[in-house]
Amino acid sequence: MPDRIGLSRRSFLMSSAAGTAGMLAMPAVLRAQGAGVKLGVLHPVTGALSYSGQQGRLGATIAVEELNAAGGIKGLGKIEPVLGDAQSTPDGGTAEVEKMNSAGVAAIVGGYGSSICLAVSQAASRYDLPYMVDVGVTDAIVTRGLKNTFRFGPGFGVIAKTALDNLVTLNDQAGKPAKTVMIVHEDSAFGSGLAKLLNDQLPARGFQILETIPHPTPTRDFNNVVLKIKAANPDIVIPADYYNEYVLLARTMLQQQVRPKAIYSVLGGAASSYKFVKEFPDAAKYIMDCNHWFDPRNAKALALKKKVEAQGQFFTYEVFMNYSAVLLVADAIEKAGAADRAKIIAALEGSTFVGHVMPYGPTKFVNGQNQGAAPVNTQVLENDIQVIFPAAFASSKPVFPMPA
């Protein structure tokens, strides 16, 4: 620590000038909060993750529009979204947190990519700024003890367990035709973390892992990867990639005529995306995925789907996850009764929100993680996406092994 008494006259003058400037800026921020509530909406809308980021922003803005059309947040007025672009990098996310903080947002929603969420949660915690993760699944996001960080969706642990349980059930039901597995994953926090988890747990459940292939995001040529798959000839291929790479991998597999018994992805970036199914139906056929999915019995979810499709957009998981996350945060701000960060965090800690569109039940946060959050299994059948597990709301029976 520098000795404060030892400050020179010049540096004292400079620091007090800076302090005064800061004080002058502060009331402006506070006054702005009175006129409504500012909400940070942060996504990677440019760069490698730009498609997912734009979809996430779409879901969040629809939620804000709907809330504002109904009068905004009770007692506080309309929500003013402060849109931010993480540029698909952790640094980009951190920079946006700084901007949003100085713009005086009450909370931040979004992040999307695990690496971005890790950086954003840390930056936001410095300002005790409530942060609701929309998608980022790395468990470290909520296990570092950051009081400000909450995750509405499920994390890796839960997703991997569900995915593995369902894979075993699927294989058992079909008479155990699959024994060998190959994993193709992108090499940042999301893909690597998942690959490690699968490598730890698949052997214990009776599957032999032939090879695990990492690749960077973006990758624009999967010929080598697919050649390796072709040579090893596994029963099941498990891809863990973001959207662009997932599509390219599936298309290259089709192109090179590689047809395993199943393509079973865990959080496959494209596997349960209507965009993928519509644009490349042949490559998407029979692909299974364990991923975020809306509750098909929920009327609000179906209305949202209609609305998104009427705008000419695809109803992807980023849309309904962000839509739900914004509604949840708005509910917490209303319960807090003020755009006060500490009160909003307290409200989220005690939140039992049911107005979302996911099959999670009422929210219940323990150490920042929503306990009811869980993924479902889907399969691309007849150019549509069907839920195949859990049985409670499955719309179709799984087709496995996939027909040649």
Added chain:
Amino acid sequence: MLSPVILIPAILNGLLTGAVYALIALGLTLIYGVLHIINFAHGALLTAALFAAYFTQKLFGIDPYLAAFALAPLFFVLGYALQRFVIGPASHGDDRNMLLVTLGLAVIIENALLYAFHADTRTIDVRYSFETIAVGGSFLALPRVIGLGAVLIVALLLWALLRLTDTGKAIRAVAKEKLGAELSGIDVAHIYAMTFGLGTACLAVAACLLIPTYYVNPHVGNAFVLVAFTIVVLGGMGSVPGALIGGLFIGVVESLSGLYLGESLGQIGIFLIFILVLLVRPSGLFGERA
């Protein structure tokens, strides 16, 4: 892992990728051979060409292969003008200045593209993007096979131009002995600009061949230009056959190191070769001047 089932297709894929590398290196080596400058703006100009190819397809629906016939002359003019009116005058005849001017140009072009089009990665989708040709049990992507054919034609044209036309003779004369060429009545500034234009036109063709299977963002050219530098060093500075053979070789090296070391480390083989060539044979395979 050495099974021919994957080895042969990997080598073929490498050759096809290498062909486009060769074309980019061809432009670079031509400019080096005549102007004796390392053109740092080469990558940025490639990025600009990729954007041009992308937008002619997106906005006007013109197939990239057809667009090559329009973009190559356009980029020739652009390259000519850059050398004649920017790089030449700004460098006052000093090679070191030229190097710095091209570096500055690279920064300006890249950031202008970043400002105009943001950091998005863009791709086009043409019907033949994923069509294949079966060759002895391996499936080769059609656009890449077309690419290889086009590169061979461009290399042949370039060779013929350098050997058979008066301009070609003048270019070779300037490359060999600048002062002598000037004394025998060759307009050196014009020949410099012609060469720069030819090098830039090569980039436009390369961009049109790349865009059906590749993507474009404001920094995409850098990845290629590093590889192209390696090829120029490997093949010999200023050598046309050196660039062609070096390009094909580097393509195969990249493909095989991607296969055996993993996609994340795919390019490491290229740079190992770069260092090896500099240590063992600094003049390159076909280099005339040591």
